[in-house]
Amino acid sequence: MSIVRAAEVVVLLCTVYIACGLVFAPLFAWRGARRIDPAAKTAGLGFRLIILPGAVALWPVLLRRWLSGRLPPVERNAHRNAAEHRDERGST
Numbered sequence: 001m002s003i004v005r006a007a008e009v010v011v012l013l014c015t016v017y018i019a020c021g022l023v024f025a026p027l028f029a030w031r032g033a034r035r036i037d038p039a040a041k042t043a044g045l046g047f048r049l050i051i052l053p054g055a056v057a058l059w060p061v062l063l064r065r066w067l068s069g070r071l072p073p074v075e076r077n078a079h080r081n082a083a084e085h086r087d088e089r090g091s092t
Contacts, residue, residue: 021056024063028055032066 029048033040033055040047055062074080 018056021059024059025052025055028059028062028066032062035069036062036065037072 029051033043033048033051
């Protein structure tokens with residue numbers, strides 16, 4: 001395979017990837033974002049427009065999260081751990 005043919009294949013693969021992202025992104029912004037992120041349920045048009053470029057670029061990851069229906073993970077840090085420990089002891 002020549003260098004030119006290899007470059008053509010890379011460009012074709014990138015084109016297909018971006019085309020899939022362009023098809024996926026509007027659907028995700030309209031329906032999928034609110035399913036994987038509870039905060040997106042009340043988001044307006046501005047938010048949906050802002051996430052479009054990222055959804056185009058990251059469409060395989062977002063599609064997997066959307067289809068699995070998993071919620072975002074709960075952040076674990078020292079403050080959250082201390083608050084939960086305090087709640088277990090019953091003090092405020």
